[in-house]
Amino acid sequence: MSKKRLRKTYKPTAYILIGCFLMYILLSQAMAAFSRQDDIKKLENEVAAVKKEKKELENEVELLNDDDYVTRYARENYVFTRDGEQVVILPDIDQEK
Numbered sequence: 297m298s299k300k301r302l303r304k305t306y307k308p309t310a311y312i313l314i315g316c317f318l319m320y321i322l323l324s325q326a327m328a329a330f331s332r333q334d335d336i337k338k339l340e341n342e343v344a345a346v347k348k349e350k351k352e353l354e355n356e357v358e359l360l361n362d363d364d365y366v367t368r369y370a371r372e373n374y375v376f377t378r379d380g381e382q383v384v385i386l387p388d389i390d391q392e393k
Contacts, residue, residue, distance in 0.1 A: 359365045370376035375383050 360369075367376070375385070377383055
């Protein structure tokens with residue numbers, strides 16, 4: 297084969313290989329971008345959940361600063377009694393069934 301014929305076959309092959317390489321790079325970058333968008337959406341949902349929890353905790357802190365609420369909470373959940381009171385714990389109807 298002559299040198300001209302070799303050049304004619306190498307040039308298109310080189311262009312095809314370079315084009316394939318560039319397409320591979322482009323596709324890998326696009327996939328990475330889509331993956332990051334999914335991560336961003338997940339993190340935004342997590343941020344919203346944390347903000348909601350923070351708001352609920354701030355509300356509970358405000359309630360716990362109120363003495364009447366603390367007393368009522370202790371009486372309901374921890375069987376806190378006043379002087380002279382007796383506590384009678386009744387079984388749940390649902391637990392018996």
